[in-house]
Amino acid sequence: MNLMLFGAPGAGKGTQAKFLIEKYGIPQISTGDILREAVKNETEMGKEAKRYMDDGKLVPDNIIIGIIKDRLKEEDCKSGFILDGFPRTIPQAEALEELLKELNISLDKVISLNVPDEDIIERITGRRVSKSTGKIYHIKFNPPVDEKEEDLYQRADDTEETVKKRLDAYHNQTAPLFDFYKNKGILVEIDGTKTVNEVTKDIIAVLN
Structure with missing residues (x-):
């Protein structure tokens, strides 16, 4: 089964990918991860990418595509993959x-996790990380049992200003893909505002 997870930052793609990996035994292909792996393993494409990264430049699409090509040829992708x-x-x-x-x-299938911007902002800006344990909490959805015990801080990426910029970039650049895949008849819309378990059940129902 060859899948793609689609949705705004904070829509829950990473969480759902973990369940799908377990259920279907297929790997998640995250471009950030495979890029770092290719650089570490000094593959031809990895060396090319490193040149751009060392100069502080974005890695061009053709190199990213080359790295994805190498990854899709690996044995564990034979029975499917999850693009993220x-x-x-x-x-x-x-x-x-x-x-x-x-x-x-x-x-x-392209699985679109649909979550309104205001929910995304609430999800991300509410995240707090414990300096001592590295655990991630949420001030509303998953607060620590005793806040005094945890030295909590908010990551720079999780401020409202940063989240709004990321959402703007998503709406300008990535949202048009929604229609691109809808026109191909493979886009499935999932209500990402439900509980994690409900979203997982909805995805599995569609895939089965």
Whole structure:
């Protein structure tokens, strides 16, 4: 089963990917992870990517696609995969289409986790991290039992200003992919505002 998880930052893609990995025994392909792995393993594409990263530049799409190509050829992807974090733009989606065609693979479903911006902002800005244990809490949904025991702080990425900028970038660059995959008839919309377990059940119902 070849899947893609789609949705704004904080929509719950990472959480749902963990359940899908367990249930279907297929790997999650996160572009950030495979990029770091390719650089660490000094693959041809990894070396290319490192040159850009060392200069503080964005890694070009063709190199990212090359790294995804290498990853999709690995043995654990034979029975399927979960794409997470790519594509982010229409040109990337078109390049991915070409790659999948070349590898004779097709996407079965694009799962869109739909969560309103105000909920995303509440989810992310409410996150707190414990300096002593590294545990992540949420001031509303998952507060520590005793706040005095935990030295909590808010990460710079989790401030309202930063979250709004990330959402703006998502709506401008990534949201058009919604129609791109809807027109192909493989987009499935899931209400991401439900509980984690309910969202998982809804996804599995669609896939079964």
